[in-house]
Every structure is written in C-alpha cells, then in structure tokens.
Amino acid sequence: MIKLDVTALEALPTRYRANLINGITGFKPALLVGTASLGGDSNLAVFSNVFHVGASPPVLGMIVRPSPEGTERHTLDNVLATGAFTLNHITGRMLPGAHQTSARYPRGQSEFRASGLTEEWVEGFSAPFVREAAIQLGLTLIEHQLLQVNKTHLLLGALHWLRCPDAGVREDGSVDLVSLDSQAVCGLDSYHPPSAGKRFPYAKVNQASETQT
Amino acid sequence: MIKLDVTALEALPTRYRANLINGITGFKPALLVGTASLGGDSNLAVFSNVFHVGASPPVLGMIVRPSPEGTERHTLDNVLATGAFTLNHITGRMLPGAHQTSARYPRGQSEFRASGLTEEWVEGFSAPFVREAAIQLGLTLIEHQLLQVNKTHLLLGALHWLRCPDAGVREDGSVDLVSLDSQAVCGLDSYHPPSAGKRFPYAKVNQASETQT
Numbered sequence: 001m002i003k004l005d006v007t008a009l010e011a012l013p014t015r016y017r018a019n020l021i022n023g024i025t026g027f028k029p030a031l032l033v034g035t036a037s038l039g040g041d042s043n044l045a046v047f048s049n050v051f052h053v054g055a056s057p058p059v060l061g062m063i064v065r066p067s068p069e070g071t072e073r074h075t076l077d078n079v080l081a082t083g084a085f086t087l088n089h090i091t092g093r094m095l096p097g098a099h100q101t102s103a104r105y106p107r108g109q110s111e112f113r114a115s116g117l118t119e120e121w122v123e124g125f126s127a128p129f130v131r132e133a134a135i136q137l138g139l140t141l142i143e144h145q146l147l148q149v150n151k152t153h154l155l156l157g158a159l160h161w162l163r164c165p166d167a168g169v170r171e172d173g174s175v176d177l178v179s180l181d182s183q184a185v186c187g188l189d190s191y192h193p194p195s196a197g198k199r200f201p202y203a204k205v206n207q208a209s210e211t212q213t
Numbered sequence: 214m215i216k217l218d219v220t221a222l223e224a225l226p227t228r229y230r231a232n233l234i235n236g237i238t239g240f241k242p243a244l245l246v247g248t249a250s251l252g253g254d255s256n257l258a259v260f261s262n263v264f265h266v267g268a269s270p271p272v273l274g275m276i277v278r279p280s281p282e283g284t285e286r287h288t289l290d291n292v293l294a295t296g297a298f299t300l301n302h303i304t305g306r307m308l309p310g311a312h313q314t315s316a317r318y319p320r321g322q323s324e325f326r327a328s329g330l331t332e333e334w335v336e337g338f339s340a341p342f343v344r345e346a347a348i349q350l351g352l353t354l355i356e357h358q359l360l361q362v363n364k365t366h367l368l369l370g371a372l373h374w375l376r377c378p379d380a381g382v383r384e385d386g387s388v389d390l391v392s393l394d395s396q397a398v399c400g401l402d403s404y405h406p407p408s409a410g411k412r413f414p415y416a417k418v419n420q421a422s423e424t425q426t
Contacts, residue, residue, distance in 0.1 A: 023388025029239025
C-alpha cells in the first residue's frame with residue numbers, strides 16, 4: 001500500500017508527481033477546447049479540467065494552466081480576446097488525432113489540420129466547433145480569475161449553444177454518454193471508452209434499510 | 214439532432230435541464246467526500262464536481278452547491294469549521310451504498326452507517342476516510358470563494374495525504390484507475406465501471422504526419 005503524507009508528496013520527483021496528481025482525482029471528461037484569435041486563427045486543444053458549476057443558468061468551469069510547456073496559452077489568449085470557447089466531446093474515432101492537439105504548435109498553425117478534425121462554425125459564435133465531436137457546447141466567458149495558490153486561471157462560461165444527437169439525451173434530459181462513445185480520461189494520456197453504467201434512483205433517507213438488505 | 218441556443222436552453226423544464234446540464238460535461242469522478250463537525254459528527258456525501266488545479270504543490274478544487282435539497286450544507290459547514298476534507302474513490306462494490314449518501318440525512322445521523330461503509334481515521338487529520346475506497350485523499354482547505362454567478366462555493370484544497378494500493382500506481386507515477394475499479398459518473402445518478410484505456414505518447418509537433426497515416 002502506498003501511503004504519502006505532505007512531506008513525502010513534496011519529495012516526489014517532479015514528473016512522477018505530475019503523473020500521480022493528474023490521475024488521483026479519478027476519471028475526467030475528454031474534451032477539445034476550440035477557440036479563435038481576433039485575427040481568425042483557429043486553435044484546438046485537448047482539456048480534461050472542466051466541471052459543472054450550475055444548471056440554472058447553465059454554467060461550466062475550466063482550469064487553464066498557462067504553462068510554457070503547453071499550447072494552452074493560445075487557448076487562454078483567445079478566450080480572453082473573443083470571450084468565447086467551445087467544448088467538444090472526444091469519441092474513440094477521434095483518437096489519436098484529438099490527443100495530438102496537445103503538441104506545441106506555433107500560433108499560426110491550426111491544430112484542426114494536424115489532428116485531422118473538421119472545423120465547424122455556428123453563426124454568431126466566434127469560436128470553432130469540432131464537426132466529429134459527440135457533443136458540441138458553445139460558451140461565453142462570464143468570469144476570469146487568477147488563482148493565487150499557483151497562478152492557474154479559472155474560467156467560468158455560460159452555455160449558449162448545445163448540439164447533441166437525439167440518441168444521446170433520454171426523455172428525462174439525462175445524457176447517455178455510452179451511446180455517444182464519449183471518452184473518459186485518466187491522468188494526462190489515458191483515454192477510456194465508456195462502459196455500460198447503472199442508474200440509481202434519487203436517494204431518500206428511508207431507502208437506507210432497503211439498500212442494505 | 215438536438216440543437217439548443219441560449220433561448221431554448223432557458224426555456225427547458227427545470228428538472229430536464231438539471232439532468233441535461235449535469236451530464237453534458239462528460240464523465241466525472243465518483244467520489245465520496247468525508248468531513249466531520251467540530252463536535253465529532255462524521256458526514257459522507259457523494260460528489261463528482263472535483264477537478265485538478267495543480268501538481269506542484271498538489272491542489273484540487275471542488276464545487277459545492279449549498280442547495281436546500283442536498284446534504285451538501287453539512288459538508289460545507291464541516292469543511293469551513295475544521296479546514297479538512299477527504300476524497301474517497303467509489304468502486305463497484307461500494308454501490309449502491311455510496312449513492313445512498315446523497316439522501317438528506319439529519320445532521321446527527323452519519324451517512325457512514327446508512328451506506329454500510331466504514332469510517333477510518335488518520336492521526337492528525339480531522340476528517341474521516343472511507344476504508345473501502347480505492348484511493349483515499351486528505352485535503353486541507355486553502356481557499357474558499359462564493360462564485361457570484363450562482364452563489365456556488367468553490368473550495369481549493371492542498372493534498373496532505375494519499376493512500377493507494379501499489380497496483381494502482383505505475384512506475385512513472387500514472388494512476389491505473391482500471392485496476393482500482395474506480396467508477397466514472399455521468400450526470401447525477403449513472404455510475405460506470407472503468408474499461409481498458411489507451412495511452413498515447415507525449416504529443417510533439419513532428420508526430421502530426423505519423424498519427425494521420
């Protein structure tokens with residue numbers, strides 16, 4: 001059994017710790033973030049640090065590290081310039097092209113071409129979508145913060161556009177990620193196709209004894 | 214194909230929209246958050262809005278909605294009182310007990326008992342862990358914000374404790390969630406066991422042509 005306290009965590013080699021900490025929160029969504037510069041250069045980058053903030057109004061959050069190692073600076077610069085970004089669900093067919101967007105392409109070179117994926121534009125929206133994506137989401141920036149702990153950027157976006165195949169949404173509004181082949185990510189580089197899930201009813205206090213039988 | 218713009222999203226029935234928006238970010242980690250009050254009452258609640266903020270220092274983020282519908286207020290109150298919380302990976306064997314912690318138990322009633330899971334304490338840490346969990350993480354609160362957009366709470370925690378079976382961490386530090394049976398969540402109620410994944414090498418610009426052959 002591995003047991004690490006704060007001192008042992010600090011003493012880990014940098015690369016080992018990066019792999020470990022990126023994986024220990026569990027599964028993450030496999031998404032491509034689409035943006036464009038004011039000059040019209042499109043950018044595409046794989047992201048997994050996206051999370052639900054609220055449904056009413058629909059708001060999502062995203063963590064962007066402005067690390068010199070990544071292409072994320074282009075993403076951040078574009079979001080701050082245009083106020084728009086898209087999230088596009090990665091399917092098994094979109095690999096390995098989708099992962100390839102994490103390479104450090106120069107600003108003028110679009111990751112769309114490098115990844116073999118297709119740019120798609122929605123009228124009135126200043127960021128590109130990915131045609132092949134299982135779900136397309138279009139967001140408008142509503143808040144930008146620099147988190148003091150490590151100078152990471154927190155972006156909050158209001159959902160302004162959603163495109164999803166009919167088969168991907170059940171009658172009650174819940175999403176069927178299995179039928180969409182939306183991938184889950186572990187760590188920085190491991191993509192997992194969805195497996196059949198189990199749904200449980202809305203939990204009530206008086207169910208406790210039933211579930212323990 | 215479902216296509217919803219901002220007006221159509223606003224017009225959706227509340228429950229339908231909640232299901233939809235909670236699912237459209239893709240897969241999320243299946244975690245139990247353990248906390249305790251200053252009086253020693255332990256609390257356990259299922260959460261999926263947890264995300265990676267940084268590896269050096271190791272920092273995680275969590276979104277907590279202080280909704281009157283949930284048990285999350287106990288979690289929030291406890292974290293703010295003690296400055297500590299734990300994250301515990303849900304495995305298939307821990308279901309449906311783990312999901313049952315989302316029921317609205319009164320403050321004095323521990324969800325540990327209701328869920329059939331076992332409290333475990335680590336010396337010097339004022340929040341309980343779940344013995345059965347695949348991975349145990351202990352965090353210390355370093356930042357608390359009320360997000361203005363919807364009065365949701367953002368908590369940032371520094372990682373101070375990690376426990377994981379040897380088989381769950383590879384030589385390079387990456388985490389093998391499949392061997393740990395760590396579940397992925399879609400929306401509010403669908404739990405998915407992990408499936409075998411594919412790892413891709415660190416992407417470089419000059420790989421582009423190779424990956425497209």
